Amino acid sequence: MPINFDKKGIVSKILTFSCVDGPGNRLVIFLQGCNYDCITCHNPHTINHCDDCGDCVVSCPTEALSLKINKVTWDESRCTGCDKCIEVCPNKSNPKTTIYSVRQLIELITKHHHFLNGITVSGGEATLQLGFVLELFKAVKASKELAQLSCFIDSNGSLSETGWYKLLPYIDGAMIDLKAWQDATHLWLTARGNHRVIQSINLLALSDKLHEVRLLYIPDKTDLLSEIDAVSKYLSMLPQQVNIRLNAFQHHGVIGDALMWDKCSEEQMQQFSSELTKRLGREVLVPSIYT
């Protein structure tokens, strides 16, 4: 199995300690770029790749950003993490991305592996950099020290079947968002239909690689409650060990119209989850924090 250690990915952020991205403590690699344009996106600055327009450069109070030969560069040592640049970017992008080779990431994971159950690649939409993810997971599985780490992917489910077949041999689990039941609602919320998502969930479930399905509950906006009978009928066909996780719509990070929408309160979440558990006959995971 030849591995291309020089393969590069565009990374928007790395967390070395996360307990909300799959089983156990995980190192999470967030990749820049997404093919959805969700109204409710909590990280809109991960959607597009930077086009070097330079608008953010002057906004930086510590001169961490500069424009060199039409390229925006970011000096991490000067950055205070104030996120002013992200606020002003007209392009839903982020000047603070870093290019990592597979080799560099393997070094980082090795440094942290004692503390980890595994790694998760997330986004943006991780599968848009499929080639990079493949090489990274292959490298983890081929390393003596790291082989026991599980490799998870967090995805919006838009990847084609051919893409999933390439990934299947190297992933241990996938977490997929199901944002709405009706294709029209999904289209309105994400700018894409949900046909591919359902297909991905089915395929992953069949291959025993589906770890979690996530439902984003937005009171009065999503159709997950009005379509609850159909939703639960579908979910109950999934294997019992698949987590059903409910996320409550909150305002953190959100921009634009969705900020006018009501947040999902703990009571609303309870109502939704109890309707769902009643029909599913099993527990679902609910958020522990509401803001």
Added chain:
Amino acid sequence: MMSQARLYSIITDSNLSAKQKSHYLALEAEASLPYLAIDEKAQQAIDAGILCDMFEGHAPFKPRYVLPDYAKFLSQGSQYLELDAATNFDEALNLLTILYHHVPSVTSIPVYLGQLDTVLMPYIGDLNEQQIYQKIKLFWIMLDRTLPDAFMHVNIGPTDNIICRTILRVDAELKQIAPNLTFMYDVQVTPDDLLRQATDNICVCSKPHIANYPIHAETFDHTGFGIVSCYNSLPLAGGANTLVRMNLKEIAKKAQSKADFIETVLPEYCAIMFDLIDARSCFLHEESNFFKGFLTTEGLIDESRFAPMFGIYGMAEAVNVLMEKENINAQYGHDDISNQLGHAISKKLAEIVAATDVKYGYKGKALLHAQGGISLDKDVTPGVRIPYGTEPDPVTYVQANAPHHQYYSSGISDILTIDETVKTNPLAMFNLAKGTLQLGYREFTANVASNDLVRVTGYMVKLSDIATFDAQGSRTNTTFLGAEAAKNTGILDRKPRVAALETTPSYAN
């Protein structure tokens, strides 16, 4: 200073129980004696806030921490207490309950209740799981209600046994402040699922604290050791005769440079601190007659197993002060160069402590300790911890601080704060504990953000108790300390709530 007005205000304080009043009155009485004869330099260092005797009193008449050999006690009974040896589980629990009331400490409540699984296993006979559970549960409730001080510490592990499992089960169920609990972990001996039970408990009630058994065992001889109070590791059948601590921040301010600090100023203050340690322990061993009591004569403790604890705190500030003197822009806990200076200071301290004889020590020496702070500390961080509010993520924290752990033979109070999201994923706590111990941490202590029951240095308080303390007073002695710490150190602002203290302060109104 003792004044009648002060005594009157203790006596009439509406928030203290009669027992708590007696305790504070006794402290006042001891404080009315002249301080031990100590040399002038030591006095100046105390007055300047550089050295601190932890409010142990002017004339120490009991050791700070006592770790009786409870197994020996159960097997031989006691002439003095007119008790026969235990022959079954009920008798064993009964004997322990009695002895606990005769074990002194700085708080007047025992800080060490024994390695309870090892101590009790010989007495389980043919009791079944349910019977053991019932008895332990009642015993646990008794401890919390009659000895309400969270400095009181039970040890269990590293082996897998029914008492160990039952104690973990009962502790998670009752979520009491007392007793505090240390689980010993030995990678060679402890099965993963037992460690998992312990780390699941942390997600529920912030207990137990996990000790890296092989590292501690190597520090002490075959008679063994125990973890007491706020993560002090001490010889079994012995203890700590005194704890004196130095404020590294204040000492760093007096140095010209990094080199001046390590080569000159620090050793100077260490010498002064050793004088103070000797003065305090000489009084206890030579004047107080403590070691003539039945604990010694019946062999439950041995005078030669008591050591002074050489405590330090304010490492973070000391390093930052020295970096500034060197004109280097780097921060403790975040930059390699600062962290390395911290490790070098710890190494130097360990060398000094290992090279200095004390009059009454364990094998003639004191034991180095990274001290957890007390409720009166302001703008200075406990032990070698990374300051409140500036902590990096837990893994980075551990990697920055792990090299310190080898040096602090009598324990290092280093608490990791973890976001409450871990509660829905206890496996993450398990991963973190395992990694931390694997990296050479002497102990793993975690605090989960939103638990009502949280850790303040080493003992537990209920946040809801702190909120109501001012109005009503509290049944538990340590809530009082927590309330004071909350006011002075802003522990409740800490992102996940943790503070540090380890003392019995005097009456503070």
